[in-house]
Amino acid sequence: MNIDLLPLIALREGEEGLIHFISGGYGLISRLASMGIAPGTQVTVLRNSGGPLLLLTNGTRIAIGKGQSSKIMVCKLKIKKETKPNEGKK
Numbered sequence: 001m002n003i004d005l006l007p008l009i010a011l012r013e014g015e016e017g018l019i020h021f022i023s024g025g026y027g028l029i030s031r032l033a034s035m036g037i038a039p040g041t042q043v044t045v046l047r048n049s050g051g052p053l054l055l056l057t058n059g060t061r062i063a064i065g066k067g068q069s070s071k072i073m074v075c076k077l078k079i080k081k082e083t084k085p086n087e088g089k090k
Helices: 026-034
Strands: 005-007 016-022 042-047 053-057 060-064 072-076
Touching: 016 026
Parallel strands: none
Antiparallel strands: 005 072, 016 042, 016 072, 042 053, 053 060
């Protein structure tokens, strides 16, 4: 199975990813885990412009710096296009 991984910082606003691994020391990994950011966690990028990234995970908004977010490797999730109940009917 081939998984395309990219750093969390590469996701744009509104995109979702599944955390695969974190490349950092024990301090970084434990600090992120205490905020709910760990391998297997799904995150949504709410803001990725200017300052820190604003994420949504498990119903909680979290801001993390760009340096930290560049060490978090994610698998980008494909977002299914939502269809309205009457879409396509005439």
